[in-house]
Amino acid sequence: MMHPKQMVLLACFYICVVILTLTMAQTITNKTSTITKGANVTKPGCPKQCGNVTVPYPFGIGSGCAYNSEFEIDCDIYINGSQKAFIRKDNIVVYGISDAELRVSCDYGWRCYNSTEPNEAMVSIEFSESSPYSFSALNKFTVVGCDDYGSILGPNNFEYGCNVSCTSKEDVMNGGECMGKGCCQKQIPKGLKYYSTTMSSTRNHTDVLSFNLCGYAFLGEADSFHFRGLPDLGDDYTVDIFYERLKATVPIVLDWAIGNLTCTQALKREDYACSKNSECVDSDTGLGGYRCSCNTGYHGNPYLNQGCQDIDECADPSTNTCEKICTNTPGSFYCSCPDGYTDDGSKDGRSCIPPNNQFPWIKFSLGIGIGFICLVVGVTWLYFIINKRKLVKGREKFFQQNGGLLLKHRMSSKESGVEETKIFTAEELKKATNNYADDRILGRGGNGIVYKGVLDDTRIVAIKKSRIVDESQIDQFINEVVILTQINHRNVVRLFGCCLEDEVPLLVYEYVSEGNLFEHIHNQRGAGWLTWQNRLRIAAEIATTLAYLHSFASMPIIHRDVKSANILIDNVYTAKVADFGASRLIPLDQTRVATLVLGTTGYLDPEYFRTSQLTEKSDVYSFGVVLAELLTGLKSIFKDRNNVQKNLADYFVSSVNNNCLFQILDRVLQEENLEQLQKMAELVKNCLLPLGEERPTMKEVAIELEGLRKLTGISSFNQQRQGDNDQDEPVTYTVPIDSIPPN
Structure with missing residues (x-):
């Protein structure tokens, strides 16, 4: 039975997984930002949307709608009616625009070894000195393969290399972190405006061709790429399939800024981009430039005239701390109490105290105590009910997952001997092996472990437990049960039964003491x-x-x-x-x-x-x-x-x-x-x-x-x-x- 603390930790884990998944999806499509909030986000008469991408000023769709030509976005309509946004000058697909970043399509280099001469295609992206874009440090240079060296080259002889190696499928079976076994990643510096990839191999994949034909090198958002192991290295995994996965889930993050001046320098110029009720923020890329942000208490587009509008904190109770009376002011609010009440009226302070107040401490304490007892009893009862249901559902799930329905079908078809197979419970075998203790291990194999067990009737048995089970192993498991129950021979190891209630199926054999x-x-x-x-x-x-x-x-x-x-x-x-x-x-x-x-x-x-x-x-x-x-x-x-x-x-x-x-x-x-x-x-x-x-x-x-x-x-x-x-x-x-x- 699961401990209550374990239940809480498990629930928190699933909540975190859901939040991270939703956050990544929102980042790829249209990242939320303050410049997309408010009534007006574009210049008057200019389109706001291109497909599912919101295009706020200083960006703009078409000529005259952007701060300058560097911020112009093209919106192309495809045959099926869908729209895609592009950076006009660089013809790069845009997935989302936020206060300081753009998320754009990812491209990659590759090198394949399924012929006598390796095939390859490298990639390079370069922004001009006047371009407002540079590659964000949120990106990482990633190399995927099993016998590959990839490097990223930039201006001023900048170079970072990444080496990957693996000798067997087991090295990368379950994927995981990019630590050199099938995948590696390198951080890039801020302010990079140009990069190109190169790739090479020590042995041209000759030792790994059976499960890895190609190596890949690309720049992309580090948090969006998760190495999946063999599915990313499969022997029939084509370049196009890998590219489609990157294009759908892994963007390149670009930092952007206005011009190349600091805030102090830009304030002196007539083309200063920040509007009223906003502040200037220097870019941290090291290339100069600045961005604008609405002051505290305002929201909207700080680059448009009257773009930063006052937030009415009193209209939404969740945005103020007042208990009784809230009064909105430009950029802020203040709390007060009705006549006759004292103190500041803020929930963070002493709230509003009525005259001659005598707090009913006895009633309050009794209510809190009774409520707490009821809560504990209710939670405990609910815990046992839920845990019992989970246990039953878990056993049903494992029964079906481990071929129980197929075994029932074999039994209903009255195949010889199958009906005589004993179905052990998970608890019986757990007890027989002393909870699968290490001192009960008879042997280990590539697919599982064999334990020595003592049943309640004192019979000594050998219990075969698989490490992991996939569909092919389930078929082998059912096949072995059916075969052995049809054999009655002194020189064949006897099968006593099986267990289908555990995470993996178990077979119970007669114990043969002298090894193989x-x-x-x-x-x-x-x-x-x-x-x-x-x-x-x-x-x-x-x-x-x-x-x-x-x-x-x-x-x-x-x-x-x-x-x-x-x-x-x-x-x-x-x-x-x-x-x-x-x-x-x-x-x-x-x-x-x-x-x-x-x-x-x-x-x-x-x-x-x-x-x-x-x-x-x-x-x-x-x-x-x-x-x-x-x-x-x-x-x-x-x-x-x-x-x-x-x-x-x-x-x-x-x-x-x-x-x-x-x-x-x-x-x-x-x-x-x-x-x-x-x-x-x-x-x-x-x-x-x-x-x-x-x-x-x-x-x-x-x-x-x-x-x-x-x-x-x-x-x-x-x-x-x-x-x-x-x-x-x-x-x-x-x-x-x-x-x-x-x-």
């Missing part, structure tokens, strides 16, 4: 038990299980991600196949299905990768890589003595073809029967054949492995252990090969 085969092969957990006989037994168990999935399940199942990390080892060193998130059900009347390529580098069937046609032979190839791992002790992708990265499948086949099998065998196996090892190597080679139709089926692989096991004289690992240990040792379950139906 990858850790044992590569000695991360110590692999003293991995003798030749035990490696052969593990291989046979996996092969028998995959053959069962391909031929014996109610609907054939292709695992699609067979690898040593997905083979778990229990406390009696029996193999269990896990992670069916990428698996596919294959209708009985089909032998292949076109699908999105999923799998793990080093284990992925090259024919499947090339054609997107998934068949059971894709699992055969991946299993062949696992067998090569068992024989060599090498990883699927490894580096040789010369630090050159190699693919184990290609390396193994090449070694067998060149009669170099003995040199690549794991040290533990080099004293075993070479004839058996060669037969195993030939089986691996056949599993790794380029064409799927030439590879054996998993049933044929399982039969051959069982034959090799009989040659060793040991039918199972536990039979060997029973000769040395107590007879109470559990017996490893192995599916008989004759239980697998023919194809």
